[in-house]
Amino acid sequence: MRAVVTRVSRASVAVDGEIKGSIGKGFLVLLGVHVTDTPAAAEKLADKVCGLRVFEDENEKMNLNLAAVEGKILVVSQFTLYADTKSRRPGFTQAARPETAKPLYELFISKCRERGFDVAEGVFGAYMEVESVNDGPVTIVFDTGDM
Numbered sequence: 001m002r003a004v005v006t007r008v009s010r011a012s013v014a015v016d017g018e019i020k021g022s023i024g025k026g027f028l029v030l031l032g033v034h035v036t037d038t039p040a041a042a043e044k045l046a047d048k049v050c051g052l053r054v055f056e057d058e059n060e061k062m063n064l065n066l067a068a069v070e071g072k073i074l075v076v077s078q079f080t081l082y083a084d085t086k087s088r089r090p091g092f093t094q095a096a097r098p099e100t101a102k103p104l105y106e107l108f109i110s111k112c113r114e115r116g117f118d119v120a121e122g123v124f125g126a127y128m129e130v131e132s133v134n135d136g137p138v139t140i141v142f143d144t145g146d147m
Contacts, residue, residue, distance in 0.1 A: 001041045001104065002081045003142045004030040007054050011074045011132035013122040020128075021120030026071030027052075028132045031108060032081030033101035034145070035094055041144040042104045046111035048147065049073070054138050062138070066117065073112055076122040076130055077105050098125055 005027050012022035029049060034041075055064040055071070066073070079101065083090035096104070102124050112119045122128045 001034060001037050001045045001108070001142075001144045002032040003045055003049060004078070004081065005049055005052065005140045005142065006030075006132060007135045007138035008074075009133040009135045011130070013074060013076050013120075014129045014131075015123050015126045020123055021074050023072035023074045023118075023120050025069060025135070026066060027073050028130070029073060029075045030078040030081060031075055031105060032078050033096040033104045034082055035096050035100070037096060037100075037104055037144065039104065039107055042107040043111050044147060045142060045144050046108050046115065048142055050112055050115045050117060052140065054136075054140065072118045072120065074120045074122075075105070075109050075112070076128060077101070077124045 008026060008028045010024050011028040013020050027049065051065055053065045054062045055069045057063040079092060079095040082095035083092060084094060105124055109119050109121055
């Protein structure tokens with residue numbers, strides 16, 4: 001799985017002009033699922049994201065995690081994170097098909113919720129408009145293939 005995690009002041013996702021999910025302070029997570037991903041990858045990634053310490057402490061050091069700042073998570077499915085960019089027209093053969101990707105996307109969300117976080121989400125497979133106010137900016141890329 002691949003996740004682009006951005007620390008945000010606020011973020012939202014809309015489908016057909018209707019807000020489907022929104023958060024204040026926390027993480028906007030763009031989540032892609034690879035063809036070889038498993039439930040273990042979803043759990044490992046949820047653990048990494050939920051424990052990520054990128055919020056400033058009293059000494060202005062990035063030392064606090066999401067729980068310490070009472071942050072929330074907005075997860076948006078993003079198959080394009082597995083684009084093959086060798087040519088000008090990207091290919092997406094490394095992105096899992098929806099029947100595989102959706103359950104793993106949902107598992108990632110449920111694992112974050114099990115850790116006590118308020119998780120908003122987009123609509124899997126829909127055309128979405130995502131808005132965010134990046135905080136920092138701080139953006140971290142996770143790839144379970146590298147963990």
